Amino acid sequence: MSDLICRDLCMTFRDAQSGAEVEALKNINFELKQGEILAVLGPSGCGKTTLLNMVAGFLNPTSGDLTLGGVDIEGPGAERGMVFQQGALFEWLTVARNVDFGLRMSGAPEAETAEKVLNWLDTVGLQGFGDTPTYQLSGGMQQRVALARCLVNDPSLILMDEPLGALDALTREKMQSLILELWKKTGKTIIVITHSVEEALLLGERLFVMAPRPGRIHREYNLPFAEMGLTRSLREIKQEQEFSSIREEILTMIWDMEEEIMGHG
């Protein structure tokens, strides 16, 4: 099983000019089992993107262990796919060439690649868009391409850095359903970073609320809504009494943190 295990993870940034040290993350401990979907929530500056970048391998932790399937994470790799807020698509390539980018780079057989690309385009709802240049797509469709590009590589862990942040409300809800659908279908481990409390509740089977200064996991939830979202409409779930009460609780929590920051600042 390729579980993600995080032990006493610390990250300290040093300002190159002033030499001042900032503790971005301090003593992060968690375990994420294969197939779990984790949402990370927190006020800005709590280190959630730092955490994601370390898991992706873009940053090296100051101390602590980070292993995926028992292997230390050292640098970026194809087994940890990443989806960015703005898609980060290659606009000089068509949709299909964007999606098969990873397979092409690893030199996979062409016929097989083409079939996989077609399947994944179907899955994310982009049938027939293979030859379209990406700059002609809407924001939601671009994000679907980014999802397909990540999934076609068959990573064991998918990292999403505010993947739906730039989308309008309606598209966002559709994409949330799509993410849950893909999670169910592929059984991948997924970490989603988000600003939106609702999105975190809907997508996160587990949910970390992080607190700043130093960045740490403030509270952890295990939530039923992601499982519910596989069978019921997301709007219905939002009407649930339990959903509203947890949402209010977390909002208050984050509000207090922001107040505290302002007060100290």
Add this chain to the structure above:
Amino acid sequence: MAEWLSDNRAIFALLTIIGLLIAFVWSIRVGVLQTRLRARDEVFGDPERTKGGWYWAVCGVAALMLVWFYFSWGAARAVFPNAANELCQIAKIGESLAPISAALPVRSRYLKSTTLAVRNSAQLEALSTSMPEGVFSADEARRLETSVDRTRQLIALLSNPEFTSQATKRSLADVEGQLADLTGKLEAGPGDMMPSPEALTQSRWGTSEVEIPMLPMTSRGVMFDHVSAELVDVSKDFLSIRNLSPRVEDMIASTAELINSVKKGEPQVDLDENGAKARKAYVKAVERIFKRIDDATIFPAQAMEGINNAVAKLNATVDDAKGGLGIVEATFFPGQGIVKSKTQCTEQGSGRWLPKPSDVVVTFVTLANPDMSGGGGYKGTRLLWWKWLSIADVVGFLFPDSIVDMLPGDYGTHGVDGEFQPTYKDHMLAFAQGDVYLGSVPMLDGHIWDSLFRVLVAMAFGIMLGVPLGIYMGVSRLFKSFFDPLIELYRPVPPLAWAPLILTIFGIQDDGKIFLLFMVAFAIMVISARTGASGTQLSKIRASHSLGATDRQILRYVILPNALPEILTGVRISIGVCWGTLVAAEMLAGTTGIGFIENVARTVSDYELIWVTILIMGLLGLLFDLVMRWVIGKLIPWRGKG
């Protein structure tokens, strides 16, 4: 065919002008209608408002062409093909009369006598106060002072009507009378004067080497021609008049003697070298002023009145005799009109330095004619044509002989029979030197191709070397810091400042120019590729890492395409800069190329050729840019949409 076109260029110009006028008026009409039609749909400042509007482009081009026709006198030649010939005859009068006019306040503000008297008096005054000390004896100094004083008196004598001799007065009156006679002839009109058959067979205005036909082609022209011929003699008479009288002659003789006595006599004081120089210079100055006065061409102001009036009357009569031609000259010949000088009538002002559109076309056709024995091409090279290029020559150029030297083995020697015994190395050497026939390929040739070739080769090297370096500088701290100072030091130097050095090192042939252009292109390509590479979004790089791409793959498949818009913009800019630099470099040195043609044309004041080269350069520059825009549109359709 070409000759027929050339002979009838005035007609074609007229048709063109009429067409342009129609296009001008019509396009304004369409433009106004369109503007009214759309006025309601668009608010001021809306960028949509600038779209379309080809009719205004037609209007602008037509206006430009019309202005060109007008100021080049192309319109004048098209509408009044004989006007220049008649104006030439009138210019002949101006030339014949010039000696007399020069003495009168006609061209300048003052009488020539006034100017002479005033200027020389002032110089005498200055001279009398600046006699060097210690180089003349008291006697010599007194004699010089007297000389200066007498010269002054001489000016006064010449200016005083009381001392003008009867003979002089008679001569002046005679000239006046002749002028009046000629005025009368002009007033009488041409009558039954007829142009000579010879005159009528002259080539027309602007169709031969002689710009404007010289012999009068109209009866009015014949009259002007006759008058001008007679005026030549009148002017001669006038020039021979001297304001001499017994007193003046005495004064001249005695002053000359006095100056000579000092000049020729041995110095009466001891002089060092500087003293001798000062003495000589002073005497010379006194003599020089005296010599200006002693030809007695200063006349009393009153004495010139009669001639002045006669010339004014003659000029007025010439203007009257011109009739409608005067209006044509004033409206259709902007600039300084037509001037006759010695052997030819020439156009002055914009008519001279702005060639007529039809002449430019003729010059271009002549230049573009590939038949060099028929007068085409320029200085032994065609404008743009093709030739057979020997592949062996290219191989010989690309393959340095020293590569063969490095091969194992020895070159052949002569054998016992004295015959040369070549080894394989000798055959390789022949190959490297281009002596082995390898067939030929058709290749472009000519001035334009030479210029293009230099730019294209330099661009190719600039792109091949500049883009990789720029990309690496965009991603590598080592490359950036190492090469940045080098490039930033040489880049700001204007390419033309490098030109003398580069051309001296590499010679004036292609390689020097290509290297100069390469320097220009290289710097621009490095900077644009670097900007493009360093502008890659971090998220794209990270995404590629997460997709398992290696560093090399990211460089090739992500950073390079991402920098493509900047690279192509760099290509576009550097082609433009190279083109500009090339023409200037060709002007400095070389025997082919567009800039070379212009430079030679400049030295012989061939305005038509200068303009033709300017137009060729402009059109080729425009062509480059259009091609680059098309390429950019094809290669990077995502630009501005990412």
